[in-house]
Amino acid sequence: MxxxxxxxxxxxxxxxxxxxxxxxxxxxxxFIRMVKDPSTMLALTVVMIYTVTAxxxxxxxxxxxxxxxxxxxxxxxxxxxxxxxxxxxRSVLTKVIHGTQVAMSVGFFTCLIxxxxxxxxxxxxxxFGGIVDDFVVWFYNTLSSIPSIMLIISISLIMGRGLLxxxxxxxxxxxxxxxxxxxxxxxxxxxxxxxxxxxxxxxGNARRLFRHILPNIFHIVIINTSLQFQTAIKSEVILSxxxxxxxGQPSWGTMIDDAKLELARGVWWQLFAATxxxxxxxxxxxxxxxxxxxxxxxxxxxx
Amino acid sequence: MDNLxxxxxxxxxxxxxxxxxxxxxxLLFHIVSGDPTHLILGKxxxxxxxxxxxxxxxxxxxxxxxYLDVVKSAFTFDFGxxxxxxxxxxxxxxxxxxxxxxxxxxxxxxxxxxxxxLGVLVAxxxxxxxxxxxxxxxxxxxxxxxxxxxLFFQWSLAYKLGWFDISGYDFxxxxxxxxxxxxxxxxxILSIGPDVRFFRTVILDExxxxxxxxxxxxxxxxxxxxxxxxxxxxxxxxxxxxxIQLPYLILGALLLESFFxxxxxxxxxxSALNNNDFPVLKAMAILSSIAIIIFSLITxxxxxxxxxxxxxx
Numbered sequence: 241m242x243x244x245x246x247x248x249x250x251x252x253x254x255x256x257x258x259x260x261x262x263x264x265x266x267x268x269x270x271f272i273r274m275v276k277d278p279s280t281m282l283a284l285t286v287v288m289i290y291t292v293t294a295x296x297x298x299x300x301x302x303x304x305x306x307x308x309x310x311x312x313x314x315x316x317x318x319x320x321x322x323x324x325x326x327x328x329x330r331s332v333l334t335k336v337i338h339g340t341q342v343a344m345s346v347g348f349f350t351c352l353i354x355x356x357x358x359x360x361x362x363x364x365x366x367x368f369g370g371i372v373d374d375f376v377v378w379f380y381n382t383l384s385s386i387p388s389i390m391l392i393i394s395i396s397l398i399m400g401r402g403l404l405x406x407x408x409x410x411x412x413x414x415x416x417x418x419x420x421x422x423x424x425x426x427x428x429x430x431x432x433x434x435x436x437x438x439x440x441x442x443x444g445n446a447r448r449l450f451r452h453i454l455p456n457i458f459h460i461v462i463i464n465t466s467l468q469f470q471t472a473i474k475s476e477v478i479l480s481x482x483x484x485x486x487x488g489q490p491s492w493g494t495m496i497d498d499a500k501l502e503l504a505r506g507v508w509w510q511l512f513a514a515t516x517x518x519x520x521x522x523x524x525x526x527x528x529x530x531x532x533x534x535x536x537x538x539x540x541x542x543x
Numbered sequence: 544m545d546n547l548x549x550x551x552x553x554x555x556x557x558x559x560x561x562x563x564x565x566x567x568x569x570l571l572f573h574i575v576s577g578d579p580t581h582l583i584l585g586k587x588x589x590x591x592x593x594x595x596x597x598x599x600x601x602x603x604x605x606x607x608x609x610y611l612d613v614v615k616s617a618f619t620f621d622f623g624x625x626x627x628x629x630x631x632x633x634x635x636x637x638x639x640x641x642x643x644x645x646x647x648x649x650x651x652x653x654x655x656x657x658x659x660x661l662g663v664l665v666a667x668x669x670x671x672x673x674x675x676x677x678x679x680x681x682x683x684x685x686x687x688x689x690x691x692x693x694l695f696f697q698w699s700l701a702y703k704l705g706w707f708d709i710s711g712y713d714f715x716x717x718x719x720x721x722x723x724x725x726x727x728x729x730x731x732i733l734s735i736g737p738d739v740r741f742f743r744t745v746i747l748d749e750x751x752x753x754x755x756x757x758x759x760x761x762x763x764x765x766x767x768x769x770x771x772x773x774x775x776x777x778x779x780x781x782x783x784x785x786x787i788q789l790p791y792l793i794l795g796a797l798l799l800e801s802f803f804x805x806x807x808x809x810x811x812x813x814s815a816l817n818n819n820d821f822p823v824l825k826a827m828a829i830l831s832s833i834a835i836i837i838f839s840l841i842t843x844x845x846x847x848x849x850x851x852x853x854x855x856x
Contacts (some may be wrong), residue, residue: 378559378560378563379563381560381563382559382560382563382564382566382567383567385560385563385564385832385835385836385839386564386567386568386828386831386832386835387790387791387794387828387831387832387835389794389797389812390794390812390824390827390828390831390832391567391828393812393816393824394568394571394572394824394828395571397576397816397819397821397824398571398572398575398576399575474688474689477688477690478689478690478798481690481798482813482816483817484816492688493690496688496690496691496694499694500694503694503698503702504698504702511691511694511695514688514691515687515688515691518686518688518691519683519686519687519688522685522686522688523682523683523686526682526685526686527682530682
C-alpha cells in the first residue's frame with residue numbers, strides 16, 4: 241500500500257521535474273535579455289571602449305603627449321588634426337582622450353568609495369535595527385540635508401584643489417541613496433523563511449547578512465552603480481569647470497571652460513569634442529541603467 | 544489634535560538633524576581645515592599677526608564653544624562678516640535672494656507645469672510613437688552636459704543673433720525680465736528631460752493599479768480615468784518631487800548665474816569659493832540645510848492633505 245503510494249508520487253515528481261526544467265537564475269535571465277537587445281549591447285560596447293581607452297591612457301600607452309605642440313594655434317579640424325588644436329597648438333583629440341581617463345577615474349573611484357559605505361551602513365542599519373539604525377538614519381538624513389554641491393565645494397576647498405578631493409567629495413556625498421535602498425530591502429528580507437532557515441542551521445548574524453541576504457539584494461547595487469557612475473562623470477565636468485577639479489591636465493570640464501572664451505572667435509571644436517565625448521558615455525550609462533533596471537528589478541517585470 | 548501632535552513630534556525630530564548639520568559643518572571648517580589664518584593673511588604673515596588673528600576669530604577657545612557658536616548662528620542667522628568683503632553675511636544673503644528667485648522661480652513653475660502636461664500626454668500614448676520619441680529625446684537631452692547647453696545658447700541666441708543681452712541684471716520689476724528670459728529658457732530645457740521621465744514613471748505605476756481597471760470596466764473613457772482617477776492618486780509623489788526642489792531654488796542656479804552675471808546666491812557661493820571665504824560658505828551651507836529641513840517638513844505635512852489615508856505615525 242505505502243509502496244504503491246510512494247511509487248505513484250515518485251512518478252508524479254519525475255513528471256513535474258521533466259515538465260518544468262530548472263529556471264534560469266536572475267542574473268542569467270537578465271544577461272540573456274540584455275544580450276538580445278541591440279541598444280543595450282551598443283551601450284555596453286561604448287562603456288567598454290571608454291574603459292579600455294581610460295586604462296590605456298592611465299598606463300601611458302595613448303595620449304601621453306597631450307602637452308605637445310603639434311600645430312598652429314587654433315587650427316580648425318582637418319585630416320592632420322581630426323579635432324583641431326587648442327590655443328597652444330595642442331591636439332584636441334589627444335586632450336579628449338586624456339579627459340576620458342580623468343572622467344572614468346572619477347566615476348570609478350567615486351563608486352569605489354560610495355558603494356562600500358552605502359552597502360555596509362545600509363545592511364547593518366536594516367539588519368540590526370534599534371540604536372544602530374537610529375544612528376545611521378540620523379547620519380544620512382543629516383548628510384542629505386546639506387545640499388551636496390555645498391558639501392563638495394567645502395570638501396574640495398578644505399582638502400585643496402585636485403582630483404583626490406573630487407574623489408573624496410563625490411564619494412562621501414553619493415552613498416546616501418544606495419544606503420536608503422539597501423536598508424529598506426534588508427529590513428524586508430531579514431524575517432523571510434530562507435533567513436530563518438539559515439538561522440536554524442546555526443548561521444550567525446554576519447553569515448546570515450553577508451552570505452544569505454546580501455546576494456539576494458545585490459541587483460540594487462548593480463542598478464545603482466550605473467547611475468552613480470554617470471552622475472560622478474557629470475559632477476567632475478562641472479567641478480573642473482569651476483576650477484576645483486583637475487589641476488594642470490586636460491579634462492572635459494576644463495576644455496568646456498576654455499571654450500567659454502573661444503566661441504566668440506569662432507573656435508567651436510574644443511566645445512564640440514568635449515560635449516560629444518561626454519554625451520556618448522553618459523547616454524550609454526543612461527541606456528545601460530534603464531536596461532539593468534528592466535532586467536534585474538523583478539517588480540517591474542512584465543510591464 | 545492628532546495632526547498637531549504629529550507636527551510637534553516631527554518638529555522635534557528636526558532638532559538632532561539640525562545639530563548634525565552644524566556638527567558636519569563645524570568638523571569640516573574648524574577641525575579638518577586646520578589653521579585658516581595663513582589663508583587670510585597670506586604667506587608673509589608674521590607669527591605675531593597670526594596669533595592676533597586667531598585670538599580675534601576666537602579660534603583659541605575650546606572646540607565645544609566653537610561648535611556652539613555654529614549652532615547659535617543657525618538660530619540667530621548671525622553669521623558674522625565675510626573674510627573677503629568684510630560685509631555682514633546676513634545682508635549679503637538677503638541681497639542675493641531676490642535675483643536668484645526671480646530667475647529660478649518662474650523657470651521652475653513653467654518647466655514643472657509643462658513637464659507634467661507632457662508626462663500625462665506621454666503616459667496617455669504609452670507604448671506608441673509619441674511615447675517613444677519623447678522618451679528618446681528626453682534621454683538624449685539629459686545626456687548632453689548642462690555646461691554645453693548654456694555655452695551654446697548664450698553664444699547662439701545672445702552673441703550671434705543678439706536676441707538677448709549676453710549677461711547682466713537689473714533690480715526691480717519689470718527691469719529684470721529681459722535678463723532672466725534666456726537663462727530661464729535654458730533652465731527649462733535642462734529640467735524637462737528628468738521631469739518628464741519622472742512624471743511618466745509615476746503615472747504609469749499608477750495606471751497598473753486595480754482601481755484603474757475598475758474605472759475602465761464601468762465604462763469611463765481613458766481621459767476621465769487619467770485625469771479624475773490617476774492624476775489625483777499620483778499627487779503624493781508629485782508633491783514630494785516638486786516641494787523637495789523648492790529649497791534648491793533659493794540656492795540659485797550656480798552655473799547659470801555665473802554665466803549670465805546674475806548677482807544671486809549662486810554667484811555668492813562661487814566668489815566665496817574663489818576667495819577661500821569660509822564664513823560665507825559656512826553660512827550658505829547652514830541656511831540651505833535649514834531650508835531643506837523646513838521643506839521636507841512641509842512635504843510630510845502636505846501628504847495628509849493630499850491623501851487622508853496617510854496615517855501620521
